[in-house]
Amino acid sequence: QIQLQESGPGLVKPSETLSLTCTVSGASIKNYYWSWLRQPPGKGLEVIGYYTGGTHYNPSLKSRVTVSMDTSKNQFSLRLNSVTAADTAVYYCARVWASHSLDPWGQGTLVTVSS
Amino acid sequence: DIQMTQSPSSLSASVGDRVTITCRASQDIDTYLNWYQQKPGKAPKVLIYGATSLQSGVPSRFSGSGSGTDFTLTISSLQPEDFATYYCQQSYNIFTFGGGTKVEIK
Numbered sequence A: 001q002i003q004l005q006e007s008g009p010g011l012v013k014p015s016e017t018l019s020l021t022c023t024v025s026g027a028s029i030k031n032y033y034w035s036w037l038r039q040p041p042g043k044g045l046e047v048i049g050y051y052t053g054g055t056h057y058n059p060s061l062k063s064r065v066t067v068s069m070d071t072s073k074n075q076f077s078l079r080l081n082s083v084t085a086a087d088t089a090v091y092y093c094a095r096v097w098a099s100h101s102l103d104p105w106g107q108g109t110l111v112t113v114s115s
Numbered sequence B: 001d002i003q004m005t006q007s008p009s010s011l012s013a014s015v016g017d018r019v020t021i022t023c024r025a026s027q028d029i030d031t032y033l034n035w036y037q038q039k040p041g042k043a044p045k046v047l048i049y050g051a052t053s054l055q056s057g058v059p060s061r062f063s064g065s066g067s068g069t070d071f072t073l074t075i076s077s078l079q080p081e082d083f084a085t086y087y088c089q090q091s092y093n094i095f096t097f098g099g100g101t102k103v104e105i106k
Helices: none
Strands: A003-007 A018-025 A033-039 A046-051 A055-057 A065-070 A075-080 A089-096 A102-105 A109-113 B004-007 B010-013 B019-025 B033-038 B045-049 B062-067 B070-075 B085-090 B101-105
Touching: A003 A089, A003 A102, A018 A033, A018 A089, A018 A109, A033 A065, A046 A065, A046 A075, A046 A089, A055 A065, A075 A089, A102 B045, B004 B085, B010 B019, B019 B033, B019 B085, B019 B101, B033 B062, B045 B062, B070 B085
Parallel strands: B010 B101
Antiparallel strands: A003 A018, A018 A075, A033 A046, A033 A089, A046 A055, A065 A075, A089 A102, A089 A109, B004 B019, B019 B070, B033 B045, B033 B085, B062 B070, B085 B101
């Protein structure tokens, strides 16, 4: 059974870089595709970026985002630069699956941007 | 970007009701449409992928239809555990989600 777990700081200062890691268990990340998404409190879902052979980014975030994979640790990572309060959200990682649906998801981690 | 418009944004229904949620894409996305259920404080869970395929383990009261720009998620007989928020997602190109439909108890 594939399981995903997000980890990283829960509080980031404005203008700094948000860095999160998704650790995958139960499968090799080399065999699948992976994504990062977020959900601001009380709002809907937004894709940040994903890897499906190539890397694809949300155009509204593209200039600030990097998604990368570390196959030696079976992890994939997210870096979001120059954060503001608008980047406060629950951040999720998920596998890209059939018809590019997203399954399973990690439990999510709340990141708050505040000084 | 492909815009996804869900309707209604919320609805009230009773246990046993038939519930229909619609999702419209701003351009043709073939059948690259997926549906999710999200309960408070939890990650979303996929229900339907490829517009009509039921994800393994999802009850058969959930079904999806549509292609092109217009899609529907139907719950044939609403159960207590189905009160949640539902999202559509297009995977034709850069993923985008609908705004969500909150299904509440009447």
